[in-house]
Amino acid sequence: MRKCFDLLLLLLLVISSCSSGNASDDTIVKEPDNVGVLATLKTNEAEDIAARQALVWGILENNGGTSVVERGVCYGTIANPNYEGSKSIASVVKGTGEFKAELTNLEGGTVYYARAYAVNKKGVAYGNQISFKTKDLASPLLVLGAIKVAGAQDLFFDVELKEHGDLAIQEIGLVYNTVKEPTVANNKIARSTVENKFKQRITNLTPETLYYVRPYAVTTNGVLYGEEFVISTIKKGNFTYSFNQNGADAATVNRIKAAFDLATTYYNNFTSIVKHVTVNYSPGTPTADANFAGWINVGSNAAYQKAGTAMHEMAHTVGIGQHSKYWELMYSGTWHGKRANEILQMMTNDPNAVVKGDNTHFWPYGVNGSWEDDGSDFLYMMNALILQGMKADGLPSN
Incomplete structure (x- = not known):
């Protein structure tokens, strides 16, 4: 009997030992190292x-x-x-x-x-x-606008970066010289920022001189140049005046002289007009008037003793509202000459702009009243450039 009890106890111990050795449900089964191959x-x-x-x-x-x-x-x-x-x-x-x-x-x-x-x-x-x-790196493509404008000492260009290319652009601008193929080592005008389109003015040039101009871009692969354009500055104008003071006080004399000195400077820098006129102080004249013969009257109203009025009256002496050629080209309220309109379009960035007018005056930039005279360089310059364009269209100065 004792022997049977010992066998039973031994059997229970074996069963208990096997049960406690089984893995629980939470045990992670590692993947054997020999599973799988390279993809x-x-x-x-x-x-x-x-x-x-x-x-x-x-x-x-x-x-x-x-x-x-x-x-x-x-x-x-x-x-x-x-x-x-x-x-x-x-x-x-x-x-x-x-x-x-x-x-x-x-x-x-x-x-x-x-x-x-x-x-x-x-x-x-x-x-x-x-x-x-890989494809070759594309260079930036720079072109000059179709319309260029020239004065005696200034040139104006539209520049367009038509394609940026694959190269980083560090600097952009224009180079110019009196010999072919100018480089950045010659005369360079750099822009402060890289722009897709910009207008560039070149100043302090020599009248009646041929210049070679081309746009450039400094890239990570060096300096690249656009197509070269050849343009000449115009002949410097010679518009002069004599002044009959007719008893005007010193302040009036100084205002009128300063006005015509500045006005003739613009005419002589931006037109090739050659003419001499006589300026008269005329207290009885309400504002100012002039004729093609070269006679200009300036009244006592100080608001009209300014450069804008002087340029307006000088325009009458070279044919505006005074010559048959003006009336031939200015009809139906629009100037029908090509060059004056081109200059207006280019300088104002408006391809649809045209010079307008009547039998006596033109606009814009005709300074047809003292209220239009803001004293700005652009106003006076545009007045003169449009006159030069009209001259190129056939309007005579004398």
């Missing part, structure tokens, strides 16, 4: 190749029996690029196994090698190698 991939040919970028698709054909934690494209200028070098992680992954990688910051005109890659538990696997050549 297999295919690299497609590069697409959308540009100077600094390209697109490469890869295909994960088999994950090797274990999860892929990363995929993309390795690339470089040496064959068989690897994971330790330059790589681009896939930006798009499809359920079919296809994935896309965007290669950026490439060098223009350079041969690159690329391989799709995938990382799983076994390591980095590579697809077949492809190669492609």
Whole structure:
């Protein structure tokens, strides 16, 4: 009896020991190290190749029996690029196994090698190698506008950066010289910022002189130049006046002289008009008047003893509202000469602008009243340039 009891106790101990050794439901079962192999991939040919970028698709054909934690494209200028070098992680992954990688910051005109890659538990696997050549870096394209304007000492240009290209632009502007192919080592006008369009004035030039002008851009690959344009400054005007003071007080004399001195400076810098006129102080004249014969009367109203009024009356002495050629070209309220309208369009950046007028006056910039005279350089300059355009259209000065 005692022997049976001992056997029963031994059996219970064995059963208890086996039960306590079983794994619980919370125990993590590690994947054996011998599970899975390297993934297999295919690299497609590069697409959308540009100077600094390209697109490469890869295909994960088999994950090797274990999860892929990363995929993309390795690339470089040496064959068989690897994971330790330059790589681009896939930006798009499809359920079919296809994935896309965007290669950026490439060098223009350079041969690159690329391989799709995938990382799983076994390591980095590579697809077949492809190669492609990036496009050459495109240079910026700078052009001068169709209309150019010339004074005796000034030139005006519209400049357009039509294409930025692939090169970083550090500086932009114009170069000019009296010999062909000017460079930044000659006369350079640099813009403070890189703009797609800008108007550039060149000053302090010599009258009746041929100038070679071209736009330029300083890039990371050096200085690039646009097409060269040849233009001449005009003959300097010789508009002079004599002054009959007719008992005017000193302040009046000083105002009238200052007005005509400034007005003739603009005429002589921005027109080639040659004429002598007589300016008379005429207290009985309400404002001012003039005729083609060269006789100008200036009244006692100080508001009309300014440069704008002087230029307005000087315009009458060279034919505005006084000559048959003016009436021939100014009809139906519009000037029908080409050059004056071109100058207005270019200088105001308005391709539809036209000079308008009546039998006596023109506008804009005709300074047809003291209220229009703001004393600005642009107003006086435009008045003279439009007169020069009208002269080019056939309006005589004498």
